[in-house]
């Protein structure tokens with residue numbers, strides 16, 4: 001077992017736009033983050049993953065970058081960034097930056113040049129193709145609705161955009177593109193940042209024959225020719241040699257479409273590519289009545305099966321990330337727990353126990369440590385995210401589904417659920433801003449907020465704090481083996497961790513039923529954490545959403 005700091009860390013993701021606004025313009029910013037660093041220190045996390053803070057026209061909230069080496073005007077200045085980094089480091093907190101290099105903004109100077117003429121030196125920085133029979137070059141769809149190809153009048157060709165048409169894909173086949181990206185990364189590393197979270201890095205290498213995808217219809221999908229493409233590992237190994245290996249970094253690849261077999265390459269223990277990956281199989285288990293849009297709950301038995309496959313599959317050969325929440329995912333309490341007053345906090349703690357006791361590096365997304373829930377959307381006008389807005393138009397205007405039927409599904413799955421402002425206190429706008437927030441605050445902020453939870457011993461915040469500190473005390477939580485018990489039980493998620501002569505039993509009841517539960521010698525164990533006020537090891541029952549971890 002190779003020990004490293006990033007295996008022993010807990011990461012906290014900040015979505016800057018929604019975290020803390022320091023100047024009342026309704027938009028979170030870097031000074032706001034700096035002000036809240038002591039809060040994160042109190043929680044006990046070691047690393048911050050910062051969603052993009054670079055110059056951007058914000059078609060996709062910073063995931064469309066127009067200048068990799070300047071800070072988004074609304075977020076502050078490079079001096080604010082340097083101050084934030086220095087303050088974080090002085091508190092022992094590392095900062096991992098978002099690296100979005102599958103695509104740039106169409107307002108990036110490379111693209112402005114590239115689109116200007118066919119013989120411009122930057123033409124091949126992007127992927128340009130002639131149309132086929134007066135139509136798009138192939139049937140690939142954009143993740144944000146419509147074709148992945150945009151016709152450009154200036155030169156009469158189409159450019160590829162797997163995301164919005166303001167996010168043209170870079171051409172990684174072009175060595176000059178790769179050199180520019182590595183040079184930019186090296187400059188950030190020299191500034192002293194601690195790593196990268198790599199946006200859709202599994203999509204950078206495209207099948208150069210650009211074949212039609214098997215799922216035609218113009219709607220989403222058709223990523224088969226881009227996911228884990230022919231040269232992706234070659235590119236990452238090159239990036240590793242030219243950048244990553246020169247510093248002590250943590251890297252995590254956002255890998256749409258990654259399988260266990262592919263992850264063993266991306267996150268291999270020899271360290272020739274990345275530290276770890278984000279996989280998406282477990283967060284897709286509740287997708288699907290209409291594309292990803294649905295009102296389903298995450299089904300427990302498939303969830304156990306999936307996470308177990310990843311726990312066992314990467315053990316000893318690669319490294320897992322552990323997450324339920326990020327800025328693209330609806331709130332986990334609303335997907336897997338309960339929003340009911342009597343169960344909300346219990347279920348948030350149950351979910352946290354289940355995830356944080358596994359092998360891998362846990363990620364906490366802002367507000368998750370408070371048990372924040374999905375928000376309320378009154379109409380389509382309340383959405384800010386282009387994915388939700390585009391999907392609404394495309395699916396209803398093509399008659400694929402009626403607005404009445406689609407709206408609740410959008411509300412349940414929209415990425416905006418994760419993007420409502422952080423709930424700091426019970427004052428107006430949850431203490432996020434003194435102005436008008438760019439997106440509505442979740443109306444439940446008077447009930448769920450950091451100020452209240454910091455003062456209450458049994459809060460969700462304090463439970464997360466305890467889970468994070470346990471991970472630092474017990475090596476077995478970081479490195480131990482994993483074994484699932486009761487695979488077919490529809491209410492209970494129970495597993496063991498083992499290292500040397502120690503065992504940890506983790507039991508979580510994901511239902512409102514009280515269930516009998518027995519485990520050999522349970523009375524001899526030591527309770528590390530539990531989410532009810534009392535626990536009686538001699539008469540074990542698992543009450544609704546009860547969770548505990550016991551060390552033997």
Ligand code: TEU
Nearest residue numbers: 060063100143163199200256292328387
């Ligand atoms: O996400 C890429 C991705 O594949 C998905 O998470 C996707 O956004 C979502 O599932 C759609 O349902 C990354 C970023 O995390 C996301 O915020 C960006 O919009 C996207 O890339 C483009 O940069």
Ligand code: CA
Nearest residue numbers: 021023027029
């Ligand atoms: Ca601001």
